[in-house]
Amino acid sequence: MKRTRFTLWLALIACALITSMPAAAPQEEPVSEETNIGFYESTSPRLDPAIGDKQFEKIDPSFRHEFADHVANGVQLRNRTSATIHSRGVPAGSRVLQGLLYWNFSDNNPEGPDTSPILFRGNVVVGRKTADSQDPCWGMAGSHSYVADVTPWILNNGSHPNQDYDVVVPFNARTSTTGQNPWNPSEVQEQRNQGATLIIIYANDQTVGPLFVYDNLPNSMFFNTATFNLAHGIASRPALFSMVGADGQRGGGFDNSAALETSFFDGVQIAGSPVMDSDWNGGDGVTLTQLWDTHSHLVNLNNSGTSSVTYNSTGDCLVPVAFVIDTN
Ligand SMILES: [Ca+2]
Numbered sequence: 001m002k003r004t005r006f007t008l009w010l011a012l013i014a015c016a017l018i019t020s021m022p023a024a025a026p027q028e029e030p031v032s033e034e035t036n037i038g039f040y041e042s043t044s045p046r047l048d049p050a051i052g053d054k055q056f057e058k059i060d061p062s063f064r065h066e067f068a069d070h071v072a073n074g075v076q077l078r079n080r081t082s083a084t085i086h087s088r089g090v091p092a093g094s095r096v097l098q099g100l101l102y103w104n105f106s107d108n109n110p111e112g113p114d115t116s117p118i119l120f121r122g123n124v125v126v127g128r129k130t131a132d133s134q135d136p137c138w139g140m141a142g143s144h145s146y147v148a149d150v151t152p153w154i155l156n157n158g159s160h161p162n163q164d165y166d167v168v169v170p171f172n173a174r175t176s177t178t179g180q181n182p183w184n185p186s187e188v189q190e191q192r193n194q195g196a197t198l199i200i201i202y203a204n205d206q207t208v209g210p211l212f213v214y215d216n217l218p219n220s221m222f223f224n225t226a227t228f229n230l231a232h233g234i235a236s237r238p239a240l241f242s243m244v245g246a247d248g249q250r251g252g253g254f255d256n257s258a259a260l261e262t263s264f265f266d267g268v269q270i271a272g273s274p275v276m277d278s279d280w281n282g283g284d285g286v287t288l289t290q291l292w293d294t295h296s297h298l299v300n301l302n303n304s305g306t307s308s309v310t311y312n313s314t315g316d317c318l319v320p321v322a323f324v325i326d327t328n
């Protein structure tokens with residue numbers, strides 16, 4: 001048993017070494033007064049303003065369940081390699097249908113490896129890359145999102161799935177584990193971890209309607225306005241909508257200079273002033289390190305067959321990682 005675990009760790013570390021080898025030289029030193037407002041000493045590159053706006057015409061779901069409900073819970077991972085996801089909200093007596101673990105990091109490679117390992121409750125799981133994107137203004141080359149099916153390791157069958165799930169992302173000897181303020185690092189960083197979110201999809205006697213998970217979101221980084229059109233083929237109906245996103249922040253630490261995003265679902269505002277706090281203020285990592293958001297909202301599907309999700313940023317560089325539409 002010990003040897004097996006040791007071998008797994010060796011494999012994980014070896015994978016980490018391979019996957020985190022920089023393919024390109026590190027980016028230039030930080031440039032101040034750039035787009036991603038809120039940096040003390042900005043690491044933002046001089047971004048082409050054209051990539052600040054995004055419009056995705058039609059995104060098909062990557063996962064679909066005919067009768068399902070879900071909960072989504074996330075945790076920050078910047079300047080750390082491990083965290084615990086406190087998964088909550090599944091009603092007693094529910095049956096788990098699927099567990100999906102999403103995570104994201106930036107590094108000096110425009111494209112991440114097609115697969116990446118992660119430890120989930122001490123088990124090596126191989127994740128599939130869902131998207132490469134522009135780095136969200138940290139002077140790096142790319143942002144990479146992954147998903148792993150962790151269904152076998154979600155507790156159920158006589159227990160309940162609302163447990164504390166440990167996650168460890170790949171690391172090497174140069175990976176930051178300081179947990180320090182992301183906007184005031186004292187070290188050269190080759191990889192910037194963002195966070196991880198566990199989506200538990202379940203069913204019980206009360207469950208109604210199909211559920212869709214969307215993660216085919218390449219080049220989704222934006223810092224102005226972005227619209228994502230999510231195809232589901234469902235007519236008017238209430239639903240629970242969840243978003244998972246990287247690099248949301250309230251400012252450059254404790255200020256509020258980047259705290260004013262607004263969110264709209266089929267034209268109805270669901271977050272941001274005056275409705276509630278922004279979906280993009282790093283809520284899974286308050287107070288620090290921020291940079292990871294998981295939020296769920298009650299919505300109504302008003303556009304037949306496809307729903308639009310629109311975010312208005314005011315300069316905060318943001319990377320949507322996954323969306324869930326869970327009809328009720
Ligand atoms: Ca449902």
Ligand SMILES: [Ca+2]
Binds near residue numbers: 249278281
């Ligand atoms: Ca923000």
Ligand SMILES: [Ca+2]
Binds near residue numbers: 247249
């Ligand atoms: Ca940001």
